[in-house]
Amino acid sequence: MSQTIHLGISTCPNDTFAFHGLMNKLVDWRGLDFQVELLDIQQLNDRLFAGDFHAAKTSFHAALLLAESTMVLPSGSALGHGVGPLLLAAKSDDVPQNDSQVTLCPGQHTTATLLFRLFYPQTTQVQHVVFSDIMPKLQQQAADFGVCIHEGRFTWQQEGLHLVTDLGELWENETASPLPLGGIVARRSLPAETMVDVQAVIHDSLQLALADPDSALPTMRQYAQEFSDDVLMQHVKLYVNDWTVDLGAVGRSALQQLSDRAQAIGLVAPGTAGLEVYPNAR
Template sequence: MNGQRTLSLGFSPCPNDTFMFYPLVHGLVDTSGISYRERLEDVETLNRLALAGALDVSKVSYHALGHIRDDYALLRAGSALGRGCGPLLVASRSIDPCDLGSQTIAVPGRYTTALLLLRLFNPGLTNFLVMPFNEIMDAVLRGDADAGLIIHESRFTYQGYGLRKLVDLGEWWEGETGLPIPLGGIVARRSLGGATIAAVERALADGVAFARSHPEQAARYIGEHAQEMSREVCAAHIQLYVNDFSVDLGDEGVRAIHCLMERGERAGIIPVSGAPLFCGEQHP
């Protein structure tokens, strides 16, 4: 790579993303001469931007990855993947999960992993009301939806709204597969070329490791983008979604992603693809 190259970089304003990307976008790690033009959007907006091929590098839901594998390669660093961190289905009243087929469910986007998991959990569900993730709990409380599929910081705050948990989809996934749950990952446009993608991956991995070693440095940046979140919720969010899988997916993380892709394909929710997950890898 000759000279400076600028890449568009999309990630969400959620604390786990701003925490991980702070060192990269502020030049605290070696970026191999690449600079980044950041764009912060909610995850479903990022999914749609990636579907349109509008970003060079981006955070996406693993559900969205299933639709863009031909054009984007997954990076081994930067993922939100783990145990005890899955989406929750909540309601203001007790509803038997077997009776959900007749209920309206508010969901945080058609390409979110949360919706993919819900459809795998119960393929008979079809009555979805799509809205931004931060509006779901209020919609359930108003009665606009019978139940809501919540992600991100809502996991820590739903009980304060008087809502009750109906299904923990992460718990269901782990029980079904024995694997951690893949929620979101970082992708890079394949047309960037192997050398550039490898440089981005190295810098991101170094940035995540730096952030975990210097957690206080990103505090102001995180706070600027999480203004409605308490410091305690921010800390809990980062602790839950940033872990060893965020530095490197490892064999177990890769198995979990392949499992999710295969189940989504078999269910007809995501298209079958012959593209490998990673740049330079042969299709398994």
């Protein structure tokens, strides 16, 4: 009897692109039975904390807090240059400066929220909303600022919003490393051979999509119908890269820097083990 793997991924185009092959069983499942659930990233984080998945996409912020029970898989991560969240303002020339202002963030355990805390400590109230609600609420001036992720990187200007800063650029300038946003984590309780097979299937699915990107568009459209194909592929080009296929030494170094900085602001206790990447699989 095959082992069931409850896999959680996000509805974002980079995930539906990368997992198109796995979701449609266009790659060898290696004897596993994948049950795939697609959710918003904060919902994925919350469900991981509840112990619901064998493997799932998660924010690296959340992964830091789950490091004792999970390991990061080498394939499936989103990190790179020019991929950071944008801090947007409802009004031009406005900057975060006091707690009478409100900043919307896309979830308590998202890496976007961690970056805001790193670079704007002790400024503004923070409220957490679903990422897709941030720009509409800024347009309504229901908040002063918003940390915008995903497709908002490409559409904020046409929505009449104003750029305060690119949080990813701040990270890159300070660390000289790509920004780690999120990755696939697997439960340490999985047997080693199962971990190897899960990693291999994800790697194969990525390679399939990269070999024929247009083949993944129907799956991507299913979960992002409001965006044009051009915007969907822009998203893929930005968030799917060599580090998505395999974190490598540079990716592992970036995760270590994130671990160190999280300790520096008290997100995790000093001396806590950082993010551990599972050894490259066959």
